[in-house]
Amino acid sequence: MLIKTNAIVLNSLKYGESQLIVDLFTESHGRLSFMQRIPRTSRSGVKKQFFQPLTLLNIEFDYRASQKLQHIKEASVAWPFVSLPFDALKLSIALFVAEFTSYCTRSEQANPSLYLFIENSVRWLDACERGFTNFHIIYMLHLTRFIGFYPNLDDEDTDTGCNTYFDMRAGSFVKHVPVHSDFLRPDEARKIRLIMRLNYTTMRLLSLSRSERNRIVEVILQYYRLHQPAFPDMKSLPVLQQLFG
Structure with a gap:
């Protein structure tokens, strides 16, 4: 079946001398892998x-649903x-977000809302001129909305409380210490709740130190590992921590 889609x-x-194995998140079919031959001529499409x-x-x-590796017939850049x-x-x-998204979407089927979120996020980052140092934090937290474990922010009783804990297993803010160890104490819980209410436009209002930013990223990765078993270590994380600390 011939498919035209955004990806x-x-x-x-790299696979061999002239082929690539490419992982794409497609709008029509979700996550797919391709074996792609790269011709040496510049006239190739x-x-x-x-x-x-x-x-x-x-x-x-x-x-072809029976094949693990598809083959691209034509491709063009949708957003230069x-x-x-x-x-x-x-x-x-970008390298961090690509690696992170690759791990998060390994089993994702077609999900137009998720695709649109990722595409719009990439376009925003490309167009933004300044104030993007917290981009990856906002991206990681808001991605949870589309893959099933967005934290519950609806409890008004805990919204402004000073002694609210964040139960990372349940993905909710609670008044009492959970019976397990996967939770954040009130000071960090309040910070996560605040960040969850920000978006790419308003995140510039959040000022974070090197240690605060790195700690938040570690917490978010821990949250993902609780909800997505076998989530691996991020190879691109050390570079990001150095540049944006």
């Missing part, structure tokens, strides 16, 4: 540079980046 590049790995992390593509491929690959800080965020 986001998550990862690519599918170019190696199309498969850099977070590149937004329009692709056409012959979908103006800054993301050329700004060292943005690029470090």
Whole structure:
């Protein structure tokens, strides 16, 4: 079946002399992997540079459900980046977000809302000129809304309380210490609740130190590991911690 769809590049790995194994999150079918031959001629319609992390593509491929690796027939860039690959800080965020999203969506089927969130996030980061140092934190937290474990912020009784804990197993804010060890104490719980209410536009109002930002990222990764078993260590995290600390 010939499919035309939008897609986001998550990862690519060289295979042999002239092929790539590429992981994409597609709007039509969710997560798919492709074995892609890269011709040496510049006149080819599918170019190696199309498969850099977070590149937004329009692709056409012959979908075969029985095959683990699909094959792209045609591809074009849907959103030519103006800054993301050329700004060292943005690029470090992009590499982290691509790796993180790759782990989070390994079993995702078609999910148009999730696809739109990721695409709009990438476009926002590319277009933003300043105030994006907290981008990855907002992205990680809000992604939970689309994959099933968005924290419960609806309890008005705990909304302004000074002694509210965040139960990471339940994904909710509670008044009493949970019976397990996977929780945040009130000072950190309040910070997570505050960040959950921010978006890309308002996140510039949040001032974080190196240690605070790194701690928040560690907490969010711990939260994901509780809800997504076998979530691996992030290879791109040390670079991000150094640049945005």
